[in-house]
Amino acid sequence: MFGILKKTLGAAAKEVKAEYGESKDFLEAICAASALVAASDGDIEESERRKVVSIISNHPTLSKLYQSNIIEQTADTMFKRAKDVSGRQQLARELDDIKSRPDGSQMAEDVYLIALDIANSDGEIEPQEDAVLKKIAARLGIDASKFDF
Template sequence: MFGKMLEKLSGGFSRLSGRTDLLEGIAAAAALVAAADGDIEDEEVVAVLAALENHPVLSKSFKSSEIERIADTMLKRAKAGAAGRLGLMREIEEAKARSSVEDLEMLLVIAIDVSNSDGEMEPQEKVVLGKIAKTLNLNLSTYLDL
């Protein structure tokens, strides 16, 4: 069983290598969740970076500096009002168009992890997660119970 899991993860490493469109979509979703209450606090920035850099597939597929650069770009866009948030949703749509269901599940679950990083999911965060899940054609409630 562990061998199959390791094989699946290692396949993810090579599958994602160089796929910045997916990393951008994941970072965009994380930034949208962090900005759900209208403000991005320092703790939320740390949570976004930790979720991306500590993910077993992402951390093997991308250099830390690339993850930080893309996360920073997406967090800045999230602070840019409605135009920035619309751009982030487009990043998610672009990732959807080029990704497998497994990749899209990873995107959504990382966004959920960012939401739960402070110990609870705020109502505004759940609304944003619902929009992200709908965009990805995924059922949010399926992933909230994991």
């Protein structure tokens, strides 16, 4: 019986990896949303970038989908873009990339939840972070009130 369960769970894990890990769009959207949250106060600190990389690298699903060096490189790219207005607009466009995918609505919710984790990683969501989270939710086409618990 446990052998069947193990095979079923293993197949499900491979299916998730095939859907989400096949393309970097999901990781890029997560890192883009995280960089937007980190830049919300107008100052991006190295500690914030490290925190984002740590949260993504230690996430139970994401750590299996993407190698740590890919996570680090993608986060670095997105954080560099977050330094000016045109770069932040490019980050917003990264969010658009997942919406057109067949699994885009689930990806959008996952991206939002990780951005929420980033904003709350110091124990409190600042007003600037909350404003950016609302913009991210709107851009992704999700109802942020679903996650108010």
